[in-house]
Amino acid sequence: MATLKDVAAKAGVSMSTAGAAMRGEDIVKPATKEKVYAAARELGYSANLSARFLKKGSTGTIAVMVPDIMHPYYTNLVSAVCCAASKHELRTVIQQTGYDSTSETGVLKQINATICDGLILNVNNIDDKHLRTILGNHPTVLLNYFAQPPLFDTVHSPLESSVNTAFGYLCGRGYQHVCVVGGRADVPHDPDTSGRESGIDCAMNALRTNGLGNRQDFVECNWSVAGGLEAARQLCESSDDGTRMINRYDACYCMNDLVAYGLIRGLHDAGVHVPDDIAVFGHDGMFAKDPFVPFTIPTLTTVTTDYDDMATKAVTLLIDQIKHPNRQRAPRVETADCHLIVGESA
Known part of the structure; x- marks a missing residue:
């Protein structure tokens, strides 16, 4: 020694x-x-x-x-x-x-x-x-x-409190059919793996508790902008009978802001306008202090972790x-x- x-x-x-x-x-x-x-x-x-x-x-x-x-x-x-x-x-x-x-x-x-x-x-x-x-x-x-x-x-x-804040807001604004967007998909390691799984559980529980949906109202994607784009594709894809999954919902709750921004872009590319056709809500507030965020169209409604x-x-x-x-x-x-x-x- x-x-x-x-x-x-x-x-x-x-x-x-x-x-x-x-x-x-x-x-x-x-x-x-x-x-x-x-x-x-x-x-x-x-x-x-x-x-x-x-x-x-x-x-x-x-x-x-x-x-x-x-x-x-x-x-x-x-x-x-x-x-x-x-x-x-x-x-x-x-x-x-x-x-x-x-x-x-x-x-x-x-x-x-x-x-x-x-x-x-x-x-x-x-x-x-x-x-x-x-x-x-x-x-x-x-x-x-x-x-x-x-x-x-x-x-x-603040997983539970942020989810409750988000769904309280969505209910207060009169949204009635919500899907949760965000999951691990093909990503083996993602931020806060255990926490994210707990976050999804909190979101799905809030979805059911508030009468806004059930376990089937979930779109799996990875935790990135690309994941949000893929989720938009899934939502907007026509099934064999010509219906689209997105027509079931008036709002999407995304498990982080990266997914939310990707989803908004993907919906825009598919001709679906946010918030006129469907609302998008983020999570984590990753870009709350970013000086460019106020110039995005639309600006994102989200619940942010108090990082300080x-x-x-x-x-x-x-x-x-x-x-x-x-x-x-x-x-x-x-x-x-x-x-x-x-x-x-x-």
């Missing part, structure tokens, strides 16, 4: 300098600190440093892991986490896994072995036992991880763990808020 002497030798500094750097003392120049940190990571010294950091100080760095930083949902979430962390003078290291189980495991081991005070993770492909083995007691907050009982502090997207609230709750839970490393308590589970955004599509 590597020692501080090994780290000092690797970094080309004295043991006292290496020790001061590892403690985050200001007397050490930033460039020297980085050399020492790099040496510690390479030698795997961080495993012995975690408890020492928690007792004597903080590196001021947390790590965030998501499947795809280019996906709008995660772009919003990571940005919000960075902002929430900065309010507490914490730096954020970002890692993505590409929905790949091997990459996910590798990234987890790497960031758990680096010099980070805590971790905020969106995990898709690692089972509960393996996750606990990798992370141990390292301060960790999971995002949209549905283990029962919970392994770590967890923050969920979700990030604040995650960072707050993480800081609590970092500040109280020896305290024993049951994992906490919190849910982010949501907000209705009324556009022109429904």
Whole structure:
């Protein structure tokens, strides 16, 4: 096992300098600190440093892991986490896994072995036992991880409340026949896999509870604009008797905004106008802060996750763990808020 002497030798500094750097003392120049940190990571010294950091100080760095930083949902979430962390003078290291189980495991081991005070993770492909083995007691907050009982502090997207908000709006506007659009189809890994399945269940339950449809009123597609286009094709395709599925409905509830935008485009290409012929409602509010959204025709009616609230709750839970490393308590589970955004599509 590597020692501080090994780290000092690797970094080309004295043991006292290496020790001061590892403690985050200001007397050490930033460039020297980085050399020492790099040496510690390479030698795997961080495993012995975690408890020492928690007792004597903080590196001021947390790590965030998501499947795809280019996906709008995660772009919003990571940005919000960075902002929430900065309010507490914490730096954020970002890692993505590409929905790949091997990459996910590798990234987890790497960031758990680096010099980070805590971790905020969106995990898709690692089972509960393996996750606990990798992370141990390292301060960790999971995002949209549905283990029962919970392994770590967890923050969920507002699945149930956002679906109820959406269907309450649709009922209030007088829509009577709604289909739910969005499903995994041929996509093996998608954002929040377990959460998305729960979201579909929430939507189908709301559909039945409000008397707007039943289990058959569901169009399966993947979680993308292309999926929305495919859903439009399915809805508008004529059957053998000349009827079209879309004629059964006056509104579509999409499981995310990407699907909604693809659906609107696909319906337009088929000569179906939104909202005159059929309404389209989105979910997640991925583009709520996009400056170009007000110029889309029609603007999208959707219910957005409060990404700032979700990030604040995650960072707050993480800081609590970092500040109280020896305290024993049951994992906490919190849910982010949501907000209705009324556009022109429904």
